[in-house]
Amino acid sequence: MSPPYTSELAEALAPDLLRRFERYVRIDTQSADDRRQSPSTPGQLDLGRVLVEELAAAGLGDAALDGNGYVTATLPGNAGNGLVIGLIAHMDTSPDAPGAGVEPIVHREYDGGVIELPRQGTRLDPQTMPELATKVGHDIVTSSGDTLLGADDKAGVAEIVSAMAHLAAHPELPRPTLRVSFTPDEEIGEGATLFDIERFGALCAYTMDGSEIGEFTDETFSAQEVVITIHGVDVHPGYATGKLVSALRLAADIVAGLPSDRLTPDTTAGREGFIHVSRLTGSAATAEIRAIVRDFDEDRLAEHVALFDRTAREVMARAPRATLDFQVRRQYRNMREYIDPVPFVVEAAEAAISAEGVEPVRVPARGGTDGSRLSEMGLPTPNIFTGGHEYHSVREWASIQDMAAAAATVIRLAEIWTRPEWSERAAANH
Numbered sequence: 001m002s003p004p005y006t007s008e009l010a011e012a013l014a015p016d017l018l019r020r021f022e023r024y025v026r027i028d029t030q031s032a033d034d035r036r037q038s039p040s041t042p043g044q045l046d047l048g049r050v051l052v053e054e055l056a057a058a059g060l061g062d063a064a065l066d067g068n069g070y071v072t073a074t075l076p077g078n079a080g081n082g083l084v085i086g087l088i089a090h091m092d093t094s095p096d097a098p099g100a101g102v103e104p105i106v107h108r109e110y111d112g113g114v115i116e117l118p119r120q121g122t123r124l125d126p127q128t129m130p131e132l133a134t135k136v137g138h139d140i141v142t143s144s145g146d147t148l149l150g151a152d153d154k155a156g157v158a159e160i161v162s163a164m165a166h167l168a169a170h171p172e173l174p175r176p177t178l179r180v181s182f183t184p185d186e187e188i189g190e191g192a193t194l195f196d197i198e199r200f201g202a203l204c205a206y207t208m209d210g211s212e213i214g215e216f217t218d219e220t221f222s223a224q225e226v227v228i229t230i231h232g233v234d235v236h237p238g239y240a241t242g243k244l245v246s247a248l249r250l251a252a253d254i255v256a257g258l259p260s261d262r263l264t265p266d267t268t269a270g271r272e273g274f275i276h277v278s279r280l281t282g283s284a285a286t287a288e289i290r291a292i293v294r295d296f297d298e299d300r301l302a303e304h305v306a307l308f309d310r311t312a313r314e315v316m317a318r319a320p321r322a323t324l325d326f327q328v329r330r331q332y333r334n335m336r337e338y339i340d341p342v343p344f345v346v347e348a349a350e351a352a353i354s355a356e357g358v359e360p361v362r363v364p365a366r367g368g369t370d371g372s373r374l375s376e377m378g379l380p381t382p383n384i385f386t387g388g389h390e391y392h393s394v395r396e397w398a399s400i401q402d403m404a405a406a407a408a409t410v411i412r413l414a415e416i417w418t419r420p421e422w423s424e425r426a427a428a429n430h
């Protein structure tokens with residue numbers, strides 16, 4: 001094996017993996033916030049059809065795309081232990097950065113300097129990207145600078161397809177039955193909504209949707225969305241003396257009344273939660289504040305929402321003629337409580353990463369994954385690294401060597417689930 005590849009297996013997988021990845025990122029699969037059907041955008045179906053074809057060509061004969069835009073396929077096991085293990089990645093890309101016309105560029109044998117992209121003066125500076133600084137000698141894939149790359153999560157998709165193709169072509173490698181699903185609309189929080197867990201039929205699953213090599217996640221934020229609607233009293237400003245109550249000004253006061261030196265995404269890290277005001281719109285007549293509230297701990301999450309509510313009511317108390325509507329909606333829960341009872345699911349991921357020669361690192365995710373809701377719905381689904389970075393931006397990049405390590409980890413994971421100790425622990429849990 002030639003470093004920085006982590007194994008001969010990873011090196012063998014890399015060319016096929018890169019070809020698939022380059023094909024997938026060129027298809028515009030950006031999801032859209034105002035979802036009226038599933039998937040929210042037709043490009044996701046285009047990728048879905050390509051994936052069905054490739055999975056079928058690899059030997060997963062039942063590969064199919066359903067009416068809601070979910071791809072599923074099965075690689076039957078050869079170990080005779082009857083276990084079914086799931087592998088999941090999402091096909092859509094984030095609406096937060098341009099996603100059409102992606103032209104991937106491979107920068108061979110990265111020299112550790114600034115990577116200048118041809119469009120929009122986009123630069124990848126290792127000074128501000130500590131992970132990039134560690135990838136000297138790697139082959140780095142980027143966009144051309146004016147779009148996202150789509151490694152989130154087409155790196156995960158390509159890793160799963162490459163691993164399935166390799167396993168199908170190498171029947172001597174032991175594996176349980178593997179069930180694959182590629183989901184739509186994860187980036188708009190709907191990836192799990194129409195996921196048919198019953199039909200999927202797996203004991204547990206793994207999303208390939210993380211980032212830095214070695215990292216895996218069995219803990220995510222718990223998430224609430226807050227939507228505040230304010231109705232003011234609108235009057236022509238020339239006749240407004242003593243009459244006008246501006247909803248927009250009240251909304252601005254509420255936002256200004258929230259802490260700005262703590263409890264924000266930019267002033268917190270690790271296991272701290274936050275209130276993030278994501279949108280403020282309105283006029284004198286009506287205004288709307290949309291915010292996301294996050295924490296790993298349910299009690300602290302409730303405290304953040306209560307602080308928000310109190311702040312809003314204090315501002316509104318000064319304007320008795322205006323009205324306030326404060327709505328809280330649960331988005332997803334920390335997956336930890338659903339995964340804790342089945343620790344061997346996470347231990348298998350750790351063992352697979354170790355078997356690839358990589359140090360496993362457990363990181364709480366400051367966000368959600370498809371696995372957050374799938375775990376809550378009854379399918380324990382921790383998350384594994386993909387090798388991609390700087391998601392949702394035009395600076396998004398991925399290391400081919402790290403992606404190959406992720407694909408190899410899937411193959412190691414399959415082998416681990418054929419070991420008798422794992423079948424026994426799974427059986428004991430049922």
Ligand SMILES: [Zn+2]
Pocket residue numbers: 090152153186209
């Ligand atoms: Zn993702």
